Amino acid sequence: MPHSVTLTNARVVTPDGVHDGWLRVADGRVSELGSGEAPDGPAYDAGGGWVVPGxxxxxxxxxxxxxxxxxxxxxxxxxxxxxxxxxxxxxxxxxxxxxxxxxxxxxxxxxxxxxxxxxxxxxxxxxxxxxxxxxxxxxxxxxxxxxxxxxxxxxxxxxxxxxxxxxxxxxxxxxxxxxxxxxxxxxxxxxxxxxxxxxxxxxxxxxxxxxxxxxxxxxxxxxxxxxxxxxxxxxxxxxxxxxxxxxxxxxxxxxxxxxxxxxxxxxxxxxxxxxxxxxxxxxxxxxxxxxxxxxxxxxxxxxxxxxxxxxxxxxxxxxxxxxxxxxxxxxxxxxxxxxxLGLEGAGRIAVGGRADLVVLDADLAVSRVMFHGEWTR
CATH class of the missing domain: 3.20.20.140 (Metal-dependent hydrolases)
Known part of the structure; x- marks a missing residue:
């Protein structure tokens, strides 16, 4: 797993709504959300699917x-x-x-x-x-x-x-x-x-x-x-x-x-x-x-x-x-x-927050799972 990775071509579910674009993960946390061209570096194409909180x-x-x-x-x-x-x-x-x-x-x-x-x-x-x-x-x-x-x-x-x-x-x-x-x-x-x-x-x-x-x-x-x-x-x-x-x-x-x-x-x-x-x-x-x-x-x-x-x-x-x-x-x-239940750091995608993420395809089936910035097997 690279030190950082950008999830591109994604529909990101955040507390404020749905963000269409990309999400960057570094050091186990969400470091940036953006639209348009994604930053250079290792990337994972979400294929237009949903990126949701763990x-x-x-x-x-x-x-x-x-x-x-x-x-x-x-x-x-x-x-x-x-x-x-x-x-x-x-x-x-x-x-x-x-x-x-x-x-x-x-x-x-x-x-x-x-x-x-x-x-x-x-x-x-x-x-x-x-x-x-x-x-x-x-x-x-x-x-x-x-x-x-x-x-x-x-x-x-x-x-x-x-x-x-x-x-x-x-x-x-x-x-x-x-x-x-x-x-x-x-x-x-x-x-x-x-x-x-x-x-x-x-x-x-x-x-x-x-x-x-x-x-x-x-x-x-x-x-x-x-x-x-x-x-x-x-x-x-x-x-x-x-x-x-x-x-x-x-x-x-x-x-x-x-x-x-x-x-x-x-x-x-x-x-x-x-x-x-x-x-x-x-x-x-x-x-x-x-x-x-x-x-x-x-x-x-x-x-x-x-x-x-x-x-x-x-x-x-x-x-x-x-x-x-x-x-x-x-x-x-x-x-x-x-x-x-007051579980701090869980269940939300936010810049600076923990990178617990799930990629869902168009049928809402789980494609990939990230826990603390690392892809699970």
Missing amino acids: LVDTHVHGGAGHAFPDADPDGVREIVAFNRARGVTSMVGGLVAATPEDTLRQVAALAESCESGELAGLYLEGPFIARSKCGAHDPALLRDPDTAEFDRWLKAGRGHVRMVTVAPELPGATELIRAAVSNGVVAAVGHTEASYEQTRAAFDAGATVATHLYNAMRPLNHRDPGPIAASLEDERVAVELIVDNVHVHPGAAKLVFAAAGAGRVSLVTDAMSATGLGDGEYTLGDLRVRVSGGEARLVDTGAIASSTIVLPQAVRNAVEALGVDVPEAVRSASSVPAAA
């Missing part, structure tokens, strides 16, 4: 046969390498409900993967969620929010716990949300039976993310709007959406983009270990999962259990199935999730 997945549990709850450093590296080669340059490692002892062990082990630069942080989807909306979490492992347990996570995580999902209706939820926010951790609302009023109260207490909207959540009803309406109307809230054409019908997903508007929809995968491996039987936490036709469901209950897509597929689905324009779909998978 994508940011803030809700993912595994891939390539490995799972973050296993807390195995080699497995983490495999998940990260698998995603990075496909355009996801920043990831937050997602955990599922486990015993207090296992959760502490997982958090402590994965904090090392954050310190080594493999992960951008940690996300705990359980255990403070509703049993009736447990989804693919073991209901026997769910418990009421406990700020003392949360404090133990913070100590074990050494500053790397980024987000926790809480069901607002549970006893102690408001205290947990306030404790999270006061410690710089994003509080998310999800896996919940909460009413509209309870959800609004959670946002007023400081929660700023809705976990995979629609899924494992009290449904929208015109006399009982619940957490879906409360999340869509609140400008303070980033709304996660799994666009794999399994978790959410395209018609319902279109409503999210229409209601939340640009800048608040955060595309996530919720992907599991089976991602990239095809159909078969796998595990999520301690639960058995069967994947058929790319659709993952719990063996025992038939409940949907995570997805098997990588984030660029969600971008393509948003464009092709929902009619979202390319720049908005890209931002929903890069700058929006990065901002929602």
Whole structure:
């Protein structure tokens, strides 16, 4: 890899819009954006394709046969390498409900993967969620929010716990949300039976993310709007959406983009270990999962259990199935999730910024990926 390279003939998605021209990378950073004739030196012709920020997945549990709850450093590296080669340059490692002892062990082990630069942080989807909306979490492992347990996570995580999902209706939820926010951790609302009023109260207490909207959540009803309406109307809230054409019908997903508007929809995968491996039987936490036709469901209950897509597929689905324009779909998978979790330097193309870049062809397929100024294999 040359010390510097210019990406030419490119449509560059920046925070301010689409820049047609060229982009120069030097010393691992974007050094210049320009139009017209590109500077002399090593170049890569993007062929008129899109150059977009490295994508940011803030809700993912595994891939390539490995799972973050296993807390195995080699497995983490495999998940990260698998995603990075496909355009996801920043990831937050997602955990599922486990015993207090296992959760502490997982958090402590994965904090090392954050310190080594493999992960951008940690996300705990359980255990403070509703049993009736447990989804693919073991209901026997769910418990009421406990700020003392949360404090133990913070100590074990050494500053790397980024987000926790809480069901607002549970006893102690408001205290947990306030404790999270006061410690710089994003509080998310999800896996919940909460009413509209309870959800609004959670946002007023400081929660700023809705976990995979629609899924494992009290449904929208015109006399009982619940957490879906409360999340869509609140400008303070980033709304996660799994666009794999399994978790959410395209018609319902279109409503999210229409209601939340640009800048608040955060595309996530919720992907599991089976991602990239095809159909078969796998595990999520301690639960058995069967994947058929790319659709993952719990063996025992038939409940949907995570997805098997990588984030660029969600971008393509948003464009092709929902009619979202390319720049908005890209931002929903890069700058929006990065901002929602405060991941500095991720998800944006700007002069002086980190050169994490993805080249997409006319069909939005990934052509090349650059991480910290170096092309990945």
